[in-house]
Amino acid sequence: MTFTLATWNINSVRLREGLVTQLMASESPDVLCLQECKSPVELIPVEQFRALGYNYMVARGQKGYNGVAIISKLPLEDVGGRDFVLMGHARHVAARLPNGVVIHNCYVPAGGDIPDRVQNLKFGQKLDFLTEMRDWFHGEKPSKSILVGDLNIAPREDDVWNHKALLKIVSHTPIEVEHFGAVMEAGNWVDVTRADIPEGKLFSWWSYRSPDWDAADKGRRLDHIWATPDIVRSAHASRILRPVRGWEQPSDHAPVFATFDL
Structure with missing residues (x-):
């Protein structure tokens, strides 16, 4: 089974419904993971997505804030959602x-x-x-998983436009990068995007x-695709669709893609 997955902070799925359907129509990922949907689940415009073949969705939402959704052409089984730090988000x-x-969509x-x-x-x-997150994955020991x-962290020097200028800017500080690395290590996660594109500046925001x-x-590269070691070698064709940032009334993020042969 080969499938293409995309992740995108959409910054309001209802406001940018047209951009989501444009991406679906032009790129046709099998699975599209959205963040910052800013909508209760029942108000996500699924009918427009279903018209394009996206008949399945698993989501967690809240009014005007946060929100994550996995929208798919392939059947999905809901396996939960964690309220990290019990913030109610x-x-x-x-x-x-x-x-x-x-x-996992985070x-x-x-x-x-x-x-x-x-x-x-x-x-x-x-x-x-x-x-x-680190403690959960340390206990969970995920396998056959994608995150x-x-x-909201750009971990590498070439994940930001100017490493020295951003060392004291939230998203690239050493303590954030350290915490980011600890989450990766706890779940044995591998950065799929950088496995495919190991060198050079790479941004998604x-x-x-x-x-x-x-x-x-x-x-800055704030948007990520990770995989567990047992499936990471099946991943390829990573890319960041930078032109989407220039679409009319865009999100400030561009979607990130990877294809898996599993």
Whole structure:
């Protein structure tokens, strides 16, 4: 079974329903994982997606905030969603494909603007969220699994436009990168995108604040696809669809793709 998976922080699935259907029609991923849906599950516009062959969805939602959805042409079995740090946020959902592969869709908190947990409650919540992810995967020992999502951390020097300039900026601070690495290690996760594209600058997010995001290219790779070692060698064709960031009224994120032969 070969399937293509995409992950995309859509920044409101209802506001950008047209962009989701445009991506479905033009790229036709078998599974599309969305973050920051900002919608209760019952208000996600599934009828438009079903018209394009996406007949299955597993999601967790809340009004106007957070929200994660796995939308698929392939049958899905809902295998749960964790409320990390008990914040009451819809930030994780998991589903099983017919071939037994479990997909985790995660939306890690952004962490606010100040990289100090004493001065900034949100930054502390982000670190605690990652710590709980680490502990869960350490106990869970996932296998035949894929983890995707907006993890809100750019871990490598070439995952940001300027490593030195961003060392004190939330999403690239050493303590966040350390926590990110601990989550990966706990689940034996492998970074699929970087396994496929090991060298060079690679971004999936460009700020709305930049008047010309494309020319300035001050991006960060915040969106990730991971796999467990038992299936990672089946992954290929990784790419970030940068042109989507330039679509009309876009999300500030671009979708990330990978194909698996399983």
